[in-house]
Amino acid sequence: MKNFDLDDIRRAADRINPHIVRTPLLSTPMLDEAAGCKLFVKAEPLQLTGSFKIRGALNKVLSLDAGRLERGVVTYSAGNHGQGVAAAARLVGCPAVIVLPQTAPAIKIDSCRWWGAEIVLYDPQTQQREAVADKIIEQRGMTFVSPFDDFDVMAGQGTVGLEICEQLEERGVSLDALLVNCSGGGLSSGVITAVTAKYPQAKCYIVEPQGFEKMAHSLVSGSPERNTSVPKTVMDAISGPVVGTKPLSVLLRHRLAGISVNDEEALRAVSAAFRLLKLVVEPGAAASLAAVIEKKVDLAGKNVAIVCSGGNVDPAIFARALTGRQ
Missing domain, CATH: 3.40.50.1100 (Rossmann fold)
Structure with missing residues (x-):
């Protein structure tokens, strides 16, 4: 490693x-x-x-090549990382999809939307956020931006x-x-x-x-x-x-x-x-x-x-x- x-x-x-x-x-x-x-x-x-989440998201997005940026990025988040990815994507002009739990505070959902990201909500009691994001990656060829890993x-x-x-x-x-x-x-x-x-x-x-x-x-x-x-x-x-x-x-x-x-x-x-x-x-x-x-x-x-x-x-x-x- x-x-x-x-x-x-x-x-x-x-x-x-x-x-x-x-x-x-x-x-x-x-x-x-x-x-x-x-x-x-x-x-x-x-x-x-x-x-702080804009720091990691921006460092990752700025490291992507032009082809990956054109297809866009996707992530899952309790909200703050999603906002960071949404802001980073807007900065470089690429699409972004943010997978959020239905329980996320409204202020975080609204902020992601303000930065121009598409929001996909999931039920944390019945769905795994990883599976939701994987389906989007498979369908749309987006690059996953991990919240931490x-x-x-x-x-x-x-x-x-x-x-x-x-x-x-x-x-x-x-x-x-x-x-x-x-x-x-x-x-x-x-x-x-x-x-x-x-x-x-x-x-x-x-x-x-x-x-x-x-x-x-x-x-x-x-x-x-x-x-x-x-x-x-x-x-x-x-x-x-x-x-x-x-x-x-x-x-x-x-x-x-x-x-x-x-x-x-x-x-x-x-x-x-x-x-x-x-x-x-x-x-x-x-x-x-x-x-x-x-x-x-x-x-x-x-x-x-x-x-x-x-x-x-x-x-x-x-x-x-x-x-x-x-």
């Missing part, structure tokens, strides 16, 4: 940087007090399309970590710990690769929804595990059923710990991000912040970086978080 490393991420940055936002690394004494550590928050809700996508997501390192260095700050939200592993594998190249001493954690700890289980077993049930969670962005073999192969190189948070903890983190950072974060994107605020691990007095990975939150869920109604 490919030796995925920092050079891949640097090449991705060179390719996509002219088109994306260098999002801020936020900190505030009020949040530090709540967290019990010096906390640095990578604010990907301020990225184009409202999440692709080295080009992983490299694009890793530019989040590259920017974190640059921004910490600009402040003269070293790093003791890194927490990254995790579903299929595209973001965590890329970010952890970039950050540990600069800060090999940093302790890294992946954060998943309670009941969806497939990556933590995969890191123990050494092979991809999947969620066998479909429990409900407000953290839809990181509740996918499978992990990627490529991200897992990268994450297995590192000594990682897994953390899980429940819906109530994630919603409290959404509220904290809004109150203390004035940042709109969706529940799945707030998982790492929840892990720090709820003190799932001892980070007292340490320099800690987290990724708030997106802000495409359903208004009703956002209101629920702000009012504290469960």
Whole structure:
């Protein structure tokens, strides 16, 4: 398997940087007090399309040849990756089809349509998203853009970590710990690769929804595990059923710990991000912040970086978080 490393991420940055936002690394004494550590928050809700996903999607789409671009691209997504692929396709002028669960927040479906993509909805209780996408590929000759199980996508997501390192260095700050939200592993594998190249001493954690700890289980077993049930969670962005073999192969190189948070903890983190950072974060994107605020691990007095990975939150869920109604 490919030796995925920092050079891949640097090449991705060179390719996509002219088109994306260098999002801020936020900190505030009020949040530090709540967290019990010096906390640095990578604010990907301020990225184009409202999440980090444009990074990986754009790196992949920009790497395709003219023939494949003419036929177009297809992907499946809880929403944020779909928006990233839709935006990347519009940027280069190629067709895009996004396969979305019927349960996806309306804001994510509407955004994909705004970028010009065709939307195909499926029932997650009775259909497999992979099968739906495969049928489209067979019928229309489109290229699949994986949400996570692709080295080009992983490299694009890793530019989040590259920017974190640059921004910490600009402040003269070293790093003791890194927490990254995790579903299929595209973001965590890329970010952890970039950050540990600069800060090999940093302790890294992946954060998943309670009941969806497939990556933590995969890191123990050494092979991809999947969620066998479909429990409900407000953290839809990181509740996918499978992990990627490529991200897992990268994450297995590192000594990682897994953390899980429940819906109530994630919603409290959404509220904290809004109150203390004035940042709109969706529940799945707030998982790492929840892990720090709820003190799932001892980070007292340490320099800690987290990724708030997106802000495409359903208004009703956002209101629920702000009012504290469960």
